[in-house]
Amino acid sequence: MPVKNRFAELLPEITAWRRDFHEHPELMFDVQRTAGKVAELLRDFGCDEVVEGIGRTGVVGLIRGRTDSAGRVIGLRADMDALPINEATGLDYASKTPGKMHACGHDGHTAMLLGAAKYLAETRNFDGTVALIFQPAEEGGGGGREMVQDGMLDRFGIQEVYGMHNMPGIPVGTFAIRTGAIMAAADQFDIVVTGKGGHAAKPHDCIDTTVVAAHIVVALQTIASRGVDPLKQVVVSVCTVATDSTAHNVIPQQVVMKGTVRTMDPKVQDYVEQRLSEIVMGTATALGASAVVQYKRGYPVTVNAVEPTGHAVKVAQEVAGQVDTDTAPLMGAEDFSFMLNERPGAYIFLGNGDTAMVHHPQYNFDDDAIPFGSSWYAGMAEARMPAA
Ligand SMILES: [Zn+2]
Ligand SMILES: [Zn+2]
DSSP states (O other): OOSOHHHHHHHHHHHHHHHHHHHSOOBTTOOHHHHHHHHHHHHHHTOSEEEEEETTTEEEEEEEOSBOSSOOEEEEEEEOOBBSOOOOOOOTTOOSSTTOBOOSSHHHHHHHHHHHHHHHHHHOOBBSEEEEEEESOTTTTOHHHHHHHTTHHHHTTOOEEEEEEEETTSOTTOEEOOSEEEEOEEEEEEEEEEOBOEETTOGGGSBOHHHHHHHHHHHHHHIIIIISOTTSOEEEEEEEEEESOOSSSEEOSEEEEEEEEEESSHHHHHHHHHHHHHHHHHHHHHTTOEEEEEEEEOSOOEEEOHHHHHHHHHHHHHHHSOEETTOOOBSSOOTTHHHHTTSOEEEEEEEOOSOOOTTSTTOOOOGGGHHHHHHHHHHHHHHHSBOO
16 A cells, blocks of 8 residues: 555645644634534545534544444544744744644644545445544643543544654654654642742841752752663653742742653652652751642653554555654653553654754644655554455
C-alpha cells in the first residue's frame, strides 16, 4: 500500500480544511467552531453515526465496513485545540485571532483524520467499525481524559486506539516511533515559602524568604543529579519565582514558586514527588521559615505496547517506506496516554521536516505530510480489520 492515490486527489480539499482550521484557532475545550465543522464534514461523508459533545466538545464519528463478522472496532484519534501564542508566520492563512495559534499542528491532525474518514466512508474496505475520535483540550486541559471518563471507549466498543503527532526535525514522508515510553508524565508543583519580612538593612530581624527560596531551587537540583539513576529520565524545573516585594529595600514575607516534573517511570515519579516535598520542608525548616508544597499529577506516561506498535510500524512502512522504530522518547506529555491506559494501541510521530519546533510562533504544519498521515490513519483501520 503506497500512499493511497485517493489522498493525492483529496490533497487540495484536505489542505483547504487544514488552512481553515489554522485561520480560526480555538483553545482548550472552547473548540465549538472546529468541532462543528468536523461533525458537519463527517455527516457529509456519510458516516453512520456522528456524536458531538463527548468530553464536553469532543466528536466521534462511526463508519461501518462492508462486513462486520467479528464486531471489531478500531479507534483513530486526532486533537483539535490550538495554543495561546501570537502567530508570527506571516502566512496568508495565519490566525485571525491575536493570541491564539495552531502552533502544535493539531489543525493538520484534524484535517488528516477527516481525509481518512472521507476515504474510509467511500471505500468501506474493512470488516468492522472505525471510530474517528476528535478530542478537545490536548494542551493541558485533559480532553482525552474527559472523553474516556465520558464513557467513549465502552459506549462505542472501541478495542484498540491509534494516535499520531507531527514532529519537526523528522523528514516529511517518514515516521518515527518506539516501543515502551514515548512521551513523559507531566506533573506540576506549587511551593509557598513564608518567613518574616522587613527592612532589608535589618536582615537579622527577618527570616529572608528569598534566601530560603534560592536554597530550595539549588537543593531541588539534587533530585535529578544525585537521587535518580542516571540511566533514567527525569526533569525537575522551577519555572516561576515570585516574591511579594517589588522594592530594592524590602525583604519579602512570602515567595511563591511553580514548576514542572517530567518522568518516564512510575517509580521515579513516586520518588520525585516524595523527595521534592522533603527537600522543600527540610530546607525551609533548617533556615527558620515554613513552607507548603502542592504536588499535582498531570498526564501519565504515554506507553506504546509491543504488539500494537508492531502494527503501527508495519502500516507506516507500507505508507512511507522509511520508519525509525527506535526514536528517542520526548519529555513532553500527551493526553492520548489516558486512552492508551485503557486500550491497547500506539502513538506515532509523522515527519514535519525542517520547520520551527511545535509551540514556536513561527511553527507551521507541512501540508506535504498530509497524504502520509491520512494514509496511515486509513491504513491502520484496514490492516487491523482486514476485509473478508
Ligand atoms: Zn502541543
Ligand atoms: Zn500537540
